[in-house]
Amino acid sequence: MNKIAIVGAGSMAEAFISGIVENDLIDKKNIWITNNSNKERLSNLHGRYGVNSTYDLNELFDGADIVVLAMKPKDAASAINQIREHLTEQMLVISVLAGVSMYAIETLAKKPLSIVRAMPNTSATVGKSATAVAVNTRVSEDQIKKTEKLFGTVGLTTFVEEEQLDAVTGLSGSGPAYIYYLIEAMENSAVEVGLEKQMAQELIVQTLIGAAEMVKKSTKTSEQLRLDVTSPGGTTEAGIKILEEKGVQEAFLACIKAATAQSKKMGDALCSQLAAEQPS
Ligand SMILES: NC(=O)C1=CN([C@@H]2O[C@H](COP(=O)(O)OP(=O)(O)OC[C@H]3O[C@@H](n4cnc5c(N)ncnc54)[C@H](OP(=O)(O)O)[C@@H]3O)[C@@H](O)[C@H]2O)C=CC1
Ligand SMILES: O=C(O)[C@@H]1CCC=N1
Structure with a gap:
């Protein structure tokens, strides 16, 4: 692992930074982060974890072998559009965005990418996340090992097919x-x-x-x-x-089914929107 560039500086991003820094996975100077506009938040993260921050995308992505997408799903389209020129096929793109498919990420980036799509949960904050991870065919063995190490710093990791991520989101996300x-x-x-x-x-x-x-x-x-x-x-x-x-058992069944359906609905809505925008 050479350098990690994190896009989005919320609670999920902080959980990863904390896990990576605590486990000495990579020198904190090689963890770079950006957000939309909240400078105070970036300087706070620098103060507490020693990570670097920047709004200069050349500086953020220069030499990065791992990119973590950690903005809200609603901001995915504009954020990926802003960074797309900096993304390369050699980079490992790790997305924790709920309901944003690998198809959507590649369509927004307008290029093929090595993508890991993960569904952690907020217990990542205390190193106890139950994280499910799906990878696309471009992800190499070496990148899978890096993924395991990275998510290992925030809890337990299990590999699933992308189609299973909606159910995982409804269950453990x-x-x-x-x-x-x-x-x-x-x-x-x-x-x-x-x-x-x-x-x-x-x-x-x-x-x-x-x-x-x-x-x-x-x-x-x-x-x-x-x-x-x-x-x-x-x-x-x-x-x-x-x-x-x-009827508590039935209530749980209905609850997890509704959350799974909502995850699928959010993903399908973005995919349909992207498909409609493609030139025919
Ligand atoms: N919360 C949960 O239980 C779980 C969440 N997730 C996923 O994790 C992701 C992050 O969630 P969370 O940490 O709670 O989010 P937060 O709302 O805490 O943080 C979102 C961050 O994204 C930044 N951002 C917004 N737009 C852009 C942009 N264009 N470029 C760069 N940064 C941008 C915001 O910056 P600024 O503050 O400057 O606006 C902010 O730092 C979500 O996609 C969610 O689906 C996954 C599993 C569980
Ligand atoms: O409620 C949500 O949409 C996110 C996804 C998983 C947990 N929280």
Whole structure:
């Protein structure tokens, strides 16, 4: 890895910078970043991580072997249009943009590119992202190794087909929000049954970490582990009965299907727009 050029300086970009710098993957002087206009944000990132920033695209891309696209999907078209002349077939272009396909990126760049499309989640901030990655046929073995190293600094990486990324987005991309929602619900319930919120939060968080660790380490399925907790006529049985009556499993199915469909819809909308703009 020689130089990384990051386009977009939001929370996702910062999670990567933090992971790369903490793991000494590359000298921080070789990490370059730009954004749309927020100079204060760039100087803040420089101050905290020692990375370089610039609005000069020649300086940003000069000698870069990896480019990370980390702006919002709505800004992808204008951002890629601005940088397209600097992108080369030799560079590895890593995109974390939700719903922006490799086809869309190449169409906007107006050239074939080696593209890695990734779906991390916000737990990248604490090095615990569940990231799924798809690569196109131009990505070399060496670039795959670089990709694994890079995403390894922010958590777990798994390789998927591009078609699976909508489902991954609906599952683990949005996933932290579902878990926060569950935590919120458990915190509010704890208060209702007479517990102090802060203390309840500690219990809930440790319960989640412990249960997740059990699923990860045990040879039992999650269903078996649930049944292990559920004594006949006991408290868990009483609680789970209510979750079943309220249709919580069905609600999760509908939730993940809706998020997957929304990811596909966002991607399809951009692809249709780009196809319509192509000269016939
Ligand atoms: N949040 C999440 O859970 C997840 C997000 N993602 C993806 O990560 C990406 C980044 O998200 P996030 O970090 O939350 O975004 P933020 O809104 O925090 O940051 C977006 C950044 O893009 C910059 N930007 C906008 N337009 C341009 C441009 N033309 N050229 C250069 N930079 C530009 C903005 O600059 P300025 O501030 O100057 O306007 C800002 O620094 C998104 O595409 C999202 O889909 C992926 C997985 C999970
Ligand atoms: O809600 C969103 O669109 C983004 C994509 C994955 C997580 N957040």
